[in-house]
Amino acid sequence: MTIAAALLGVALGGFACDDNRAPPPVLGTLPAFELTDHRDQPFGSEQLRGHAWVANFVFTRCPTVCPVFTQRMAQLRDSFAEHDASVQLVSFSVDPDYDTPQVLAAYAKAQDAEAPNWTFSPAHGNRSGRLCTTG
DSSP: OEEEHHHHHHHTTOOOOOTTSOOOOEEEEOOOOEEEOTTSSEEEHHHHTTSEEEEEEEOTTOOSHHHHHHHHHHHHHHHHHHTTOOEEEEEEESOTTTOOHHHHHHHHHHTTOOOTTEEEEEOTTTHHHHHHHTO
């Protein structure tokens, strides 16, 4: 899975497409990963393949920055919808022992973060740390 510079442009509102432009440079590659989402369905790199996506890292017991991060992602969701941009949003939990799929589903609902293109996923073991630091 490659990380392209254009993703940042999409996330910041650069929705215009120009077919004559060169593709964005590849900034890195993420290893394949398999998790479970807040719908208790398999979720990982295979489900994201071929999609532009934006990720953040949160945990549901966080009283400070996590609700703000989730609110910002909701703003992205709304902005993408306004521009008919097909972008997937992913919120990885860094507290997977507590943030089960059921807890994440309740959090998504409470934060008005439910959307077909937004997935919450507990990253079990050291997967969230590896996703954060090395891909």
